[in-house]
Amino acid sequence: MGVKLGPAGVPLSCKGRTIVEGMDDIISLGLETMEVQTVRMVAPQHFEQYWQAGVLANKTDFEMNIHGPYYSELLGNRLERNRSLAKVEAALQAAKTINARHVTLHAGHYGEMSRGQEANEQVASVFKGIVQRIHDIWNDDEDEYPVFPWLKEGTASKIGVETSGRQELWGSLEEVLEVVNHVEGTIPVLNLAHIHARGHGRLRTSEDYGELFDQVRETIGTKQFYCHFSGIEHRMGNALHYTQIKKSDLNFEPLAEFLIEDGAWLDVTLISDSPLLEHDAMFMLQNIERARHRQLERKAREDRRKALAAQANITPEEMEAREAQISAARAKDALAKAEAAVAETKAVEKVEVEPEAAPEPAKKAAPKKKAAPKKKAASKKKEEDNSDLFAVEDEDDDLF
Numbered sequence: 001m002g003v004k005l006g007p008a009g010v011p012l013s014c015k016g017r018t019i020v021e022g023m024d025d026i027i028s029l030g031l032e033t034m035e036v037q038t039v040r041m042v043a044p045q046h047f048e049q050y051w052q053a054g055v056l057a058n059k060t061d062f063e064m065n066i067h068g069p070y071y072s073e074l075l076g077n078r079l080e081r082n083r084s085l086a087k088v089e090a091a092l093q094a095a096k097t098i099n100a101r102h103v104t105l106h107a108g109h110y111g112e113m114s115r116g117q118e119a120n121e122q123v124a125s126v127f128k129g130i131v132q133r134i135h136d137i138w139n140d141d142e143d144e145y146p147v148f149p150w151l152k153e154g155t156a157s158k159i160g161v162e163t164s165g166r167q168e169l170w171g172s173l174e175e176v177l178e179v180v181n182h183v184e185g186t187i188p189v190l191n192l193a194h195i196h197a198r199g200h201g202r203l204r205t206s207e208d209y210g211e212l213f214d215q216v217r218e219t220i221g222t223k224q225f226y227c228h229f230s231g232i233e234h235r236m237g238n239a240l241h242y243t244q245i246k247k248s249d250l251n252f253e254p255l256a257e258f259l260i261e262d263g264a265w266l267d268v269t270l271i272s273d274s275p276l277l278e279h280d281a282m283f284m285l286q287n288i289e290r291a292r293h294r295q296l297e298r299k300a301r302e303d304r305r306k307a308l309a310a311q312a313n314i315t316p317e318e319m320e321a322r323e324a325q326i327s328a329a330r331a332k333d334a335l336a337k338a339e340a341a342v343a344e345t346k347a348v349e350k351v352e353v354e355p356e357a358a359p360e361p362a363k364k365a366a367p368k369k370k371a372a373p374k375k376k377a378a379s380k381k382k383e384e385d386n387s388d389l390f391a392v393e394d395e396d397d398d399l400f
Contacts, residue, residue: 006033007277033063131185165194165239197234206258230273
């Protein structure tokens with residue numbers, strides 16, 4: 001199994017904003033691919049850095065991809081269709097310059113058509129012309145363009161038909177698979193966020209992803225997949241806008257589990273459409289590594305169980321049953337110990353909370369009789385002293 005991860009555009013953390021500098025940062029992060037965004041237009045001044053990116057991709061086996069215009073009207077009238085095909089032509093020329101492996105395109109609104117065979121036939125007819133055009137570009141005057149060695153050594157870019165996330169846009173999973181099944185040189189681009197939103201949140205478990213990839217394999221018989229992944233906010237079967245993965249009900253862990261456990265037959269290129277770009281690409285890489293480690297740990301346990309079963313002369317299933325019994329007994333003991341500890345803690349807290357017995361109040365002693373005030377005695381004594389004083393004075397008077 002091979003899974004290549006990368007962002008849709010130049011990384012947010014890249015100091016320079018050119019494609020080549022973005023490729024350098026992506027490689028340093030341990031990622032292996034990127035998708036160049038030409039969602040509105042391809043400016044001529046960009047072709048110099050496109051060519052530099054193509055040379056670097058050719059030398060390093062770095063997988064380059066490109067996204068064409070978002071606002072296509074391939075189901076519109078002739079004027080609208082030709083206007084959209086002019087933008088597609090610019091994207092195809094850029095794909096040749098950067099040595100892109102995949103060119104992702106949208107069909108756009110249903111326009112005046114309704115869902116069904118007529119709309120699918122119209123889209124298939126347009127994509128047949130696009131496939132023919134990319135082959136003509138790839139093989140145009142090979143000897144005059146020695147600066148594009150990959151034109152001789154490689155194969156033309158594959159034209160990707162992307163699933164849409166809204167009900168009014170052409171591009172349900174079934175519509176995309178029908179067109180791809182009838183147009184050689186095209187591949188389905190599984191935008192998993194769009195499929196999740198259009199299916200009212202259908203991708204929840206690893207089994208859901210397994211059913212999706214099996215449906216694609218059974219319909220068009222491929223083992224190579226080109227996918228977009230991001231968090232998504234959706235309502236009533238319509239995608240509203242991308243979000244970071246952790247803030248969405250579209251989880252990556254089930255997809256990582258499927259890729260590791262049941263996806264050995266897959267060859268997947270996974271592009272991060274998240275607003276966090278390379279950060280969520282790294283988040284996806286970490287989840288894949290965790291799923292791989294869990295698989296290795298489980299395999300190690302199974303090998304150990306088989307070895308112990310052989311030593312005990314029993315089957316691995318019997319050894320697994322013994323391990324389950326031992327594990328259950330340990331869990332029971334641990335639960336009993338935990339309950340005992342909780343009970344002991346509650347008992348201690350109860351003792352600390354209860355107040356101590358209050359001491360009995362002491363008997364009141366009989367009140368002592370107050371001593372008689374000595375004020376009058378003192379006053380009487382004072383009067384006596386005064387009387388003596390006066391008495392002396394009287395004696396003095398008698399002297400004079």
